[in-house]
Amino acid sequence: MYLKSLSLLNYKNFESKNLEFDSKINCFVGDNGVGKTNILDSIYHLSFGKSYFNPVSSQNIKHDADFFVIEGHFQKEDKEEKIVCSLKKGNKKIIKRNGKPYEKFADHIGVLPLVIISPADRDLILEGSDVRRKFMDGVIAQSDKEYLQHLINYNKVLSQRNALLKYFAANHTFDKTTLSVYNGQLENYGTELFKKRVKFLEDFIPIFKEQYKAITNNIEDVNLTYDSKLFSQNLGTLLQEHLEKDRALQYTSVGIHKDDLNFSIREYPIKKFGSQGQQKSFLIALKFAQFHFMRNLSKTNPILLLDDIFDKLDENRVSHIISLVNKENFGQIFVSDTHADRTEAVVKKIHQSYKIFKL
Numbered sequence: 001m002y003l004k005s006l007s008l009l010n011y012k013n014f015e016s017k018n019l020e021f022d023s024k025i026n027c028f029v030g031d032n033g034v035g036k037t038n039i040l041d042s043i044y045h046l047s048f049g050k051s052y053f054n055p056v057s058s059q060n061i062k063h064d065a066d067f068f069v070i071e072g073h074f075q076k077e078d079k080e081e082k083i084v085c086s087l088k089k090g091n092k093k094i095i096k097r098n099g100k101p102y103e104k105f106a107d108h109i110g111v112l113p114l115v116i117i118s119p120a121d122r123d124l125i126l127e128g129s130d131v132r133r134k135f136m137d138g139v140i141a142q143s144d145k146e147y148l149q150h151l152i153n154y155n156k157v158l159s160q161r162n163a164l165l166k167y168f169a170a171n172h173t174f175d176k177t178t179l180s181v182y183n184g185q186l187e188n189y190g191t192e193l194f195k196k197r198v199k200f201l202e203d204f205i206p207i208f209k210e211q212y213k214a215i216t217n218n219i220e221d222v223n224l225t226y227d228s229k230l231f232s233q234n235l236g237t238l239l240q241e242h243l244e245k246d247r248a249l250q251y252t253s254v255g256i257h258k259d260d261l262n263f264s265i266r267e268y269p270i271k272k273f274g275s276q277g278q279q280k281s282f283l284i285a286l287k288f289a290q291f292h293f294m295r296n297l298s299k300t301n302p303i304l305l306l307d308d309i310f311d312k313l314d315e316n317r318v319s320h321i322i323s324l325v326n327k328e329n330f331g332q333i334f335v336s337d338t339h340a341d342r343t344e345a346v347v348k349k350i351h352q353s354y355k356i357f358k359l
């Protein structure tokens with residue numbers, strides 16, 4: 001699968017932009033702030049229906065405009081796919097596949113597998129557990145529709161339960177029966193999601209460790225573990241045990257929405273004890289593992305977006321990444337960089353087929 005062409009209208013700093021791509025490597029080069037990352041983000045948008053960098057959809061519309069349109073033409077085996085993602089201020093975002101709007105965005109997830117590696121990935125280490133859950137959920141959901149549906153249902157019930165807890169507190173009332181209906185639904189969806197996360201990590205962790213080894217060329221003891229209260233107790237019991245706490249807090253304090261992934265190096269948290277280089281390698285290994293995991297399942301090479309990796313990584317690590325990509329039967333790659341010469345020198349080593357766009 002590869003992206004043949006892209007048209008942007010009022011997307012971030014671009015009023016109008018049309019690009020035709022190489023099926024292998026495409027590089028966007030230019031000074032800081034010209035919009036290299038924005039183009040990668042628009043491609044991300046076509047795959048995920050949202051921005052990787054700015055979760056507030058309306059802020060992706062060009063200043064002073066009131067809509068954006070991203071249109072991509074993909075070649076998927078012998079079929080062409082036209083994906084259009086558009087947003088008008090005050091309206092809901094629309095994603096159309098071959099002219100037909102999706103009723104549910106969830107149906108689009110997984111249609112165009114894509115992995116992004118960007119300096120913004122550092123949030124996976126530095127920020128709260130929600131970022132790591134989102135990463136895990138995103139990887140699983142791209143290949144498991146049922147997981148995504150359970151997750152949507154779980155989150156819906158969770159917000160209903162939280163609203164009910166608030167209502168109880170505001171009205172000094174309590175209704176055990178209604179609450180137990182929500183508890184039952186949370187337990188059903190939550191238990192399924194937990195089992196799927198466990199299974200996913202069983203497959204994913206060995207791939208991750210292999211990738212880390214390949215990137216760093218040595219055997220540092222890194223680990224990734226799944227942290228969930230559901231390992232020790234089923235969700236129904238946990239919800240009962242936390243009832244008084246939940247009533248006091250007016251939200252649900254236990255469940256798979258509190259799970260986390262622990263990233264460690266020599267058994268210490270990488271956030272506190274990993275060097276900057278180790279942290280970067282950890283993140284790249286995570287993303288390469290995502291690439292491999294998705295490829296194994298979908299039997300297609302995900303599109304790979306490499307944002308600013310030459311700038312933010314030392315030469316050693318970049319050459320490891322390049323040699324990894326080189327060894328693999330990779331798919332289409334999009335690269336952003338400030339230096340045209342450096343980019344060309346690197347991409348030449350990967351493949352003879354490439355295109356450089358000077359922005």
Ligand SMILES: Nc1ncnc2c1ncn2[C@@H]1O[C@H](COP(=O)(O)OP(=O)(O)OP(=O)(O)O)[C@@H](O)[C@H]1O
Binds near residue numbers: 036037039059063336
């Ligand atoms: N909604 C918007 N409307 C207009 N311009 C926007 C909008 N959102 C972001 N921008 C502009 O996009 C530019 C940043 O683009 P981008 O991050 O793609 O740059 P870049 O070429 O990747 O830069 P760098 O080399 O520094 O990473 C900034 O000038 C920013 O003001």
